[in-house]
Amino acid sequence: MSAKKSPKTNTPKTSSPGRIVATNSTSSSPVGEYERAGEAADFIFSQTNLRPQIALVLGSGLGAFADEFAAATNIRYANIPHFPQSTAIGHAGRLAIGKVDAIPVAGMQGRVHLYEGYSAKDVAFPIRVFARMGVKAAILTNAAGGIKREFVQGRLVVIRDHINLQGVNPLTGPNDDRFGLRFHDMTSAYDRRFREMAVGEGNRLGIGMYEGVYAALPGPSYETPAEIRYLRTIGADLVGMSTVPEVIAARHSGIRVLGISCVTNAAAGILDQPLNHLEVLETAERVKGQFIGLLKAVIPRIAEAIA
Ligand code: HPA
Secondary structure: OOEOOOOOEOOOOOOOOOOOOEOOOOOOOOOOHHHHHHHHHHHHHHHOOOOOOEEEEEOOOOHHHHHHOEEEEEEEHHHOOOOOOOOEOOOOOEEEEEEEOOEEEEEEEOOOOHHHOOOHHHHHHHHHHHHHHOOOEEEEEEEEEEOOOOOOOOOEEEEEEEEEOOOOOOOOOOOOOOOOOOOOOOOOOEOHHHHHHHHHHHHHOOOOOEEEEEEEOOOOOOOOHHHHHHHHHOOOOEEEOOOHHHHHHHHHOOOEEEEEEEEEEEOOOOOOOOOOHHHHHHHHHHHHHHHHHHHHHHHHHHHHHHO
């Protein structure tokens, strides 16, 4: 996963070593994450009259769905105060606010990752912005390697649970009670009703849906075959480099989560061939139509559930 440019956030400059340095900080910016997320939310609301309660994070190669939103306003991450900018190939770096089936939605075309040099807090910041916008449900999508044998290339898998092996958590540090509790529950991080809806709609569309456990690693190197054998032993069905910090932040703020992985490749060592990012993007491109069909079917159901 190569990067086009070095990561930049729009967060205020700080002198701490190793911290990503801001590009367009404003001297009037309050320092707290809650206030920064509020500023970003206010900016987004100044660009559109829509007030979405459903947000989507569209992972590698899956951003095209947002191009189909009706009456869309597209906002580049670079223009949103404090928003981190994606540097990964296949991540456009745009927030689209528009409608799916007359339902207002916010769609992130691309996300940022730890492997780009961002902190877990930076990675989760867009979710904080969604929380400040009043979003009630988030659909997080990603590309993943399939560990379970049935999870072959092109399979869409609803995430039932995750294993955080990234070694970081976006909630590390002082807790802001305005977002959520210091110690929040992760027993049902992936909403049971949303999962049932996604599996049901997928099966109705003839997609043949599965559920699985997603293990998140920091990347950017793909795993070794020994690591994949270890992940299978500890109960992982899928492996990827994203989503978990966002899910933790979403649940912290009471946002209900649906996670869907597109299996873009068999995990390392399962097939007798090396992994490459091109294959990931090509598979995502190939199943895009199916993925978009599933999202279109699920969004109205989620809208009903959160009404
Ligand atoms: N491993 C980690 N991340 C991934 C993979 C993988 O095999 N495929 C897509 N993202």
